[in-house]
Ligand code: ATP
């Protein structure tokens with residue numbers, strides 16, 4: 195038994211995950227792909243703070259929404275009592291920033307963001323308390339063309355990521371007056387069936403009856419299916435806007451299904467709403483959601499400014515990438531440097547710097563207090579690193595200024611090593627990696643070739 199008092203371990207917060215190095219390569223691949231796709235449509239990145247005034251979300255998202263009612267991490271600033279919230283989504287923050295900095299003064303803006311969001315939900319597969327979204331917001335555009343462009347941009351991203359099983363669901367939820375008329379009729383309909391409404395539905399009857407349509411309660415399905423449909427209330431302008439979106443999508447061969455029951459969680463949406471859904475992630479199958487929000491600028495006290503956007507859940511998309519076997523490169527360097535002896539260690543360090551000058555990613559084996567360890571154990575590490583080449587400098591090599599270059603991925607493993615002069619090592623590796631086959635002088639001299647065992 196140890197005499198030491200047991201020190202309690204401190205763990206991460208439930209529902210908030212570490213992204214470990216083994217997964218980081220996939221995140222990088224995703225983020226690089228996103229960045230290049232969004233750039234190819236002229237979208238510019240914006241970064242807003244993670245903490246915003248609580249008021250912003252209460253007013254922007256609507257008081258009677260899942261997020262504002264029960265999912266926000268809100269707290270009082272201990273120093274001045276300000277009411278603050280860890281952002282649960284980023285559209286409100288971006289509209290706030292656009293108004294604060296008058297971003298649309300000289301015309302519409304295409305913006306995108308990437309970052310953590312926070313919602314106090316029950317953690318499960320695809321649903322976390324800190325999760326990450328990439329989103330795009332097109333501010334100041336009123337036509338159906340931008341709605342379609344945002345959708346095309348998502349489609350291109352799925353294609354570039356090699357994701358095939360994501361389908362597009364599309365709907366129009368009309369404008370404020372159309373929704374108002376529908377709401378009146380909907381409440382009247384629900385009042386006729388008041389005995390069928392569960393407690394949550396009754397609570398929402400007058401505050402947010404549209405959300406009752408979203409119920410998962412099986413005993414309410416038939417009643418809900420026969421309720422007045424918002425779609426039947428759309429006026430001419432809403433209809434022609436929706437027609438416009440569909441026309442562009444069809445013209446560009448982007449398949450979609452119209453789901454007239456699709457309503458989105460936030461109050462600020464109008465007209466076009468859409469979701470990208472997959473069947474491969476169980477019940478957390480929505481990987482991206484978006485739509486038009488023409489009233490949000492006015493809700494925040496700004497000049498009316500039409501806008502449209504989407505947000506996608508990175509964790510869900512990465513899981514889908516894993517499920518669809520999207521290969522990703524797990525190697526974290528091109529060259530691994532192994533060495534033994536003081537002089538060899540010095541030379542390895544210098545060689546590492548020169549290889550990096552030449553643009554290669556290099557991992558230098560670092561010694562412990564007891565030395566660098568056997569070549570056998572170093573070569574195991576070289577193998578695990580995913581390096582294409584190991585460069586070995588032992589005491590013998592250091593003494594005569596040569597290095598041994600071992601091709602780690604060679605097909606012919608009996609013939610995968612070569613000894614070259616120290617000064618020729620960088621050129622040799624660069625030539626090999628870029629596929630250049632220029633003969634190197636030293637290779638002709640068999641006395642330079644020796645095999646490590
Ligand atoms: P859901 O119905 O799954 O709760 P939502 O409508 O609340 O989703 P949005 O606010 O539209 O989600 O956010 C856009 C996307 O962000 C979702 O489609 C999803 O991919 C992702 N997302 C939302 N909440 C979470 C969460 N708690 N954990 C992981 N991803 C999430």
Ligand code: MG
Pocket residue numbers: 260459
């Ligand atoms: Mg949700």
